[in-house]
Amino acid sequence: MRLEQLRVRGLRCLTEVGVALDPGVNVFVGANGAGKTSVLEAAFLLSHARSFRSGAKEALLQRGASQLSIFAELRHADERVCRLGLGRGGVRWEAKLDGASVALGQLVGECAVVCFEPGSHGLIAGAAEERRRYLDWGVFHVEHGFLSTWRRYQRALKQRNSLLRAPSPPADELFAPWEAELAQAAEQIDRQRYSYLDRLRPKLRDGLAGLLPELGTFELRYRRGWSDELDLARQLREQRGKDIARGHTTLGAHRADWALTFEQAPLREHLSRGQEKLTALACLLAQAKLYAEQRGEWPIVCLDDLASELDLAHQTAVVSLLLAADAQVLLTGTELPAALQGLPARVFHVEQGELTRLL
Numbered sequence: 001m002r003l004e005q006l007r008v009r010g011l012r013c014l015t016e017v018g019v020a021l022d023p024g025v026n027v028f029v030g031a032n033g034a035g036k037t038s039v040l041e042a043a044f045l046l047s048h049a050r051s052f053r054s055g056a057k058e059a060l061l062q063r064g065a066s067q068l069s070i071f072a073e074l075r076h077a078d079e080r081v082c083r084l085g086l087g088r089g090g091v092r093w094e095a096k097l098d099g100a101s102v103a104l105g106q107l108v109g110e111c112a113v114v115c116f117e118p119g120s121h122g123l124i125a126g127a128a129e130e131r132r133r134y135l136d137w138g139v140f141h142v143e144h145g146f147l148s149t150w151r152r153y154q155r156a157l158k159q160r161n162s163l164l165r166a167p168s169p170p171a172d173e174l175f176a177p178w179e180a181e182l183a184q185a186a187e188q189i190d191r192q193r194y195s196y197l198d199r200l201r202p203k204l205r206d207g208l209a210g211l212l213p214e215l216g217t218f219e220l221r222y223r224r225g226w227s228d229e230l231d232l233a234r235q236l237r238e239q240r241g242k243d244i245a246r247g248h249t250t251l252g253a254h255r256a257d258w259a260l261t262f263e264q265a266p267l268r269e270h271l272s273r274g275q276e277k278l279t280a281l282a283c284l285l286a287q288a289k290l291y292a293e294q295r296g297e298w299p300i301v302c303l304d305d306l307a308s309e310l311d312l313a314h315q316t317a318v319v320s321l322l323l324a325a326d327a328q329v330l331l332t333g334t335e336l337p338a339a340l341q342g343l344p345a346r347v348f349h350v351e352q353g354e355l356t357r358l359l
């Protein structure tokens, strides 16, 4: 899939910009703080309704503006074109597809964007929440039905947590239906996550062999957020007293995690910062490849500040892989990355939130 047009209003320093994008490589160059990452952020928002940067959602809205909006024309590999719109004035996102208001899930399901950026090493070195998010968005983008199970799970979790925090402990009959619902949704989420990781593994093997051959073979282990020995509903019942003391549910799909270990680096601490970044990049590219295999088209790939994240050999390897896959790439840098010298690319200069096409 390709973004052909992108218009952004009121996003960080982007007051109002519109660009016609190339189906191949698009590069946004400019000084620090010019607004390059914000352009990638706009594309990412269309596929996630959240930013890849940490921080409050309110920070996305330009200071002094009352509305943030992103419009795009997206062409799928089968030549189908759709118009995507995402806006936010108050606290909620509003989504439009071909001019009609739609549920957010429908919009973000239409567009898939994978982004490698300076915070991506957190996928390997950061909190479990980031790894679950990676996994769940990956599953969602290939199986849209996953979203309804995930929402059912979140609702049951919220209900159980509020019962746990009630001033006097509620009766068993109040807990039981939510625990049953929670357990059923968790089992389903778990099965989809397992199945996704099984499909992801071979893609990851190829990617890691290319980017990090020195680390040897790897293992990808998924740990569900409860014990394998008993069913989850029973474990939740037995854990209730402890959960009341803690004020939240300590077992379930929201406690799962996964980890990669390498033959030559069995502990995470054995990886250099650069190796963490490359591992995270391999995970993101594996996700993009799996998406391409299942949906018949590559997602859009964003590479934020590539030249300062990777050495030249790895930059060249990534760019060649994406060019060979015919993926649309949006890339930023303070200058044109050396890995792109001599390659076809549309180049934009970004300055104080304004975009000018250079090449």
Ligand SMILES: Nc1ncnc2c1ncn2[C@@H]1O[C@H](COP(=O)(O)OP(=O)(O)OP(=O)(O)O)[C@@H](O)[C@H]1O
Pocket: 011, 012, 013, 014, 030, 031, 032, 033, 034, 035, 036, 037, 038, 039, 058, 059, 060, 061, 062, 063, 305, 332, 334, 350
């Ligand atoms: N809510 C906001 N309203 C107005 N401006 C904002 C807001 N949030 C961030 N900014 C500004 O927008 C710019 C963000 O730019 P962005 O991160 O896209 O820059 P960049 O070109 O990628 O920079 P770098 O090369 O330093 O990563 C910064 O100048 C920042 O101060």
